[in-house]
Every structure is written in C-alpha cells, then in structure tokens.
Amino acid sequence: MGCRHWTNGRAERDHGDMNADTLAPRHTLSTWRAERHERRQARAARRRLEQQLATYSTPHEVDELLSLIKNEEGPEAEQMRDILTSNLSRTA
DSSP: OOOOSTTTTHHHHHHHHHHHHHHHHHHHHHHHHHHHHHHHHHHHHHHHHHHHHTTOOSHHHHHHHHHHTTTOOSHHHHHHHHHHHHHHHHHO
C-alpha cells in the first residue's frame, strides 16, 4: 500500500523549491538595503560638495572654477558643473 497522506508525498518534492523561494526575498531585501545605502551615501556626498562650492557664487568665481575643470571628465566633474551652474542661476 502506498502513502495515503493527503499530500501524497508532495512535501518532499516541494522542499527544494521552497528553499529557493524563501531565499529570493532575503536576497531582494539585501540588495534593496545595499542600494538604499549607496543612494544615501551619494546624496550625502552631493550635499557636502554643494556646501563646499556654495561660496563660489559670483560669475567671475564660477567661470574661473569652470575653466579649471573644463577638461575633466567623469561624474564628479559633471556634478561640480551642475552645482556651479546652479549657483550662478541663484544669484541672477
């Protein structure tokens, strides 16, 4: 006589799948937390840069800094350009 339990052995078959299903949300949560941490660090770094560049607000000061970084590439240089341009528009 075979197994007469109501699951008919399904619990043994599904056990492997259940481990994968239970790990997926943990991985997703860990990924989300790591990404959130990175975004917070990026925002904090941007705020620090904005504070440091806030003193450069006159057109002459901003033009001077922009000329110094005109050949620079990368996200940091682009952020500096954004912030300096924003400083100019606030004074206008």
